Amino acid sequence: AQRVTQPEKLLSVFKGAPVELKCNYSYSGSPELFWYVQYSRQRLQLLLRHISRESIKGFTADLNKGETSFHLKKPFAQEEDSAMYYCGGSNFGNEKLTFGTGTRLTIIP
Amino acid sequence: DTGVSQNPRHKITKRGQNVTFRCDPISEHNRLYWYRQTLGQGPEFLTYFQNEAQLEKSRLLSDRFSAERPKGSFSTLEIQRTEQGDSAMYLCASLKGGLIEETQYFGPGTRLLVL
Numbered sequence: 001a002q003r004v005t006q007p008e009k010l011l012s013v014f015k016g017a018p019v020e021l022k023c024n025y026s027y028s029g030s031p032e033l034f035w036y037v038q039y040s041r042q043r044l045q046l047l048l049r050h051i052s053r054e055s056i057k058g059f060t061a062d063l064n065k066g067e068t069s070f071h072l073k074k075p076f077a078q079e080e081d082s083a084m085y086y087c088g089g090s091n092f093g094n095e096k097l098t099f100g101t102g103t104r105l106t107i108i109p
Numbered sequence: 110d111t112g113v114s115q116n117p118r119h120k121i122t123k124r125g126q127n128v129t130f131r132c133d134p135i136s137e138h139n140r141l142y143w144y145r146q147t148l149g150q151g152p153e154f155l156t157y158f159q160n161e162a163q164l165e166k167s168r169l170l171s172d173r174f175s176a177e178r179p180k181g182s183f184s185t186l187e188i189q190r191t192e193q194g195d196s197a198m199y200l201c202a203s204l205k206g207g208l209i210e211e212t213q214y215f216g217p218g219t220r221l222l223v224l
Contacts, residue, residue, distance in 0.1 A: 009149070043112075044152070044200070044215040086151050095204060096142060096165065097213065099151030 002027050004087050006100035013077045014108045021072040021103045023061075023087030031089040033070040034097070035061055038084040047072075047085070057081070082107045111135060113216035115201050121222045122191055129187045130219045134203030141184050142213060143176055144200040145169065152200050158184060159206065191223045 003026040013019050025033060035047040048056045050063040050070060061072045070087060087100040114133045122128050134141050139160050144152035155174070156166045160181035170176075173191075178184040188195055198220050202213040 004151075006151075043217045046212045049212075088151070095140065095211065095213065096154045096157055097144075097152070097202075098154065101149065102151050 002031070002089060002091075002098045004089050004098050004100040006085075006087050006103050008103045009101065010104050010106070012106045012108055015079055016076050019072075019074040019077045019081065019105065021085050021087075021105065023070045023072065023100060025068050025070060025087075025089050027068075027089055027091070027098075029091055031091055033061070033063055034088045034090070035059070035070075035072050036086045036088055036099070038086070040083070044086070077107045079107045079109055081105060113201055113203055113214050115199075115216040115219050117219060118217060119220050119222075121224065123224050124191060124193060126191055127187065127189045128191060128221065129185055130199055130221075131183060131185050132201030132203075132216060133183045134201070135205075135214055137205065138203035138214075139181070139206040140204045141178055142202045142204075143184070143186055144202065146198040146200060146218070147196075155186075188221075191221075193223050196221055196223045 005024045033050040036044050037047040038044045059074045063070050084102050084104050086102045088097040090097050116131045142157040143155040146152045154167050155170050156176050158178040161178050173189045176186045198218045200218045201216040204211045204213050
C-alpha cells in the first residue's frame with residue numbers, strides 16, 4: 001500500500017533559523033511527491049512538487065530515492081511560514097493523493 | 110472566484126440522518142476528487158471521477174456513501190444513516206486531466222458534525 005509518513009506533528013523554529021520538515025514515503029513504481037501547505041483559515045494549496053525542482057517561497061525539497069525521503073527545507077524561517085504542511089504522493093495516471101498526517105510549523109518571532 | 114467551491118461549508122446533523130454535500134470544480138476540469146480529513150490526520154482519498162465516470166472508490170467509502178457527477182460538472186457526496194464516526198472535513202479537489210505537471214486545486218471543505 002502507498003504510505004507517506006511525517007514523523008513530526010509539531011515543529012517550532014525561531015525566525016531566521018533553518019527549517020526542515022521530514023517526509024518519508026513507501027510507494028510502488030515511480031511516485032510523484034508533493035508538499036501542500038494550509039495557512040490559517042485558507043484552503044489546502046500546492047507548495048511544490050519534486051518534478052518541478054523549483055523553489056517556492058524559499059522552500060526546496062529533494063527526492064532521495066535511496067532513503068525514500070522528500071524532506072522540505074528552508075534556510076531562514078519567516079513568520080509567515082507558520083502553517084500546516086502536508087507531504088503527499090501520487091502515481092501518474094490517476095493523480096489521487098496519499099497524504100501524511102501533517103506537521104504544524106510555528107515560527108517563533 | 111473561479112476556484113473550487115463546496116456547499117454547505119458546515120453541517121450539523123443527528124445520527125441516522127442523511128446528508129448531501131456539493132462540489133463545484135473549476136470550469137473545464139475533467140477530474141474531480143473527494144477526500145475526508147479527520148482530526149489530526151491528513152486528507153484521505155475517497156473517490157474520483159473522470160468526467161461523469163467514477164473510476165475508483167476507496168475502501169473507506171462504505172455502502173452508506175455514494176458519490177455522483179451526473180453531467181461531468183458538479184459532484185455530490187451523500188452519506189446515508191450518518192454515524193458519529195462520519196464527523197470529519199470533506200474536501201473536494203479538481204484538475205484538468207491529460208496535462209503534464211498538473212495541480213489538484215482544493216475547495217474549502219464541508220465540515221460535518223454528527224451528534
